[in-house]
Amino acid sequence: MLALGLVETKGLVGAIEAADVMLKAADVRLLEKSLASGGLVTITIAGEVSAVQSSVEAARAAVDRLDGAVRISCHVIPRPDGELERILQLQPPCAQAATEEEPPVTAAPDAAATPDAPATTDVVAEAAIPMPENAAATSPPPSLFDREKAKAMSMGALRRLATDLKTDLSSAQIAAANRQTLLNAIERATRKEKE
Structure with missing residues (x-):
């Protein structure tokens, strides 16, 4: 399940500290940094519900410890509606492409009868392993x-x-x-x- 986390601060230093702490605290993705008038900065993250909740709480504590940084608000939206994906990109582009383009890998039924069957199954197994992106x-x-x-x-x-x-x-x-x-x-x- 996905969740959306928002931390709004007055001033850029507090926002940078909040973003840093959120990304270090749990497995979340930084979606955007929004600047508004009056020095308001909103940091938006996405990830699993528990990870986003712990990241936002860690950011709240970190910003409150900073002298001169003012935390305006913190909010977590667990399982946001699908319509929000029109505004925010909740899934990373590489994950969307992998789910859409990945065909199922199946072995041939007569592969076990041939003597070179281990070689062909090794090739199929290697093709199914996702390679790290470079x-x-x-x-x-x-x-x-x-x-x-x-x-x-x-x-x-x-x-x-x-x-x-x-x-x-x-x-x-x-x-x-x-x-x-x-x-x-x-x-x-x-x-x-x-x-």
């Missing part, structure tokens, strides 16, 4: 560049992709670039490789 797995091949999929990639993955594709940006520019600049540079680099 830069090569998250970056699409240059000929199959899809801007919408690239928008869902993390900034780190976009920076690695921009470096791997040898875009027209220097490493310092890649490190300081925003998402739109990286997407444009990657798109230009893939067009050059196609030509």
Whole structure:
């Protein structure tokens, strides 16, 4: 079950401390940091209900210990309605893609009768094991560049992709670039490789 956790503080230092403590306290994902007028900052996290509750409580205690930081409110929404997914991305993009695109792996019925059956079952077992994500797995091949999929990639993955594709940006520019600049540079680099 998913839950949504919100911590609102007055001032950025308290919000950064709250986010740090929440991410260290339990297995939760940082969804966003929202800035409002008057110095109000809202940190939003998602994860399992118990993990979010313990993270928000830890953040509440941490912000209250800071001098000068003002905690405005803390709130946990257990099992939020599905309509909230239109506003907030509660599932990480890689988990959604894995559940949608993963076909079931089945062994052939006559595999046990053949003498090389252990080799084929080993291959099937290896294919079923999810591999850890790395830069090569998250970056699409240059000929199959899809801007919408690239928008869902993390900034780190976009920076690695921009470096791997040898875009027209220097490493310092890649490190300081925003998402739109990286997407444009990657798109230009893939067009050059196609030509």
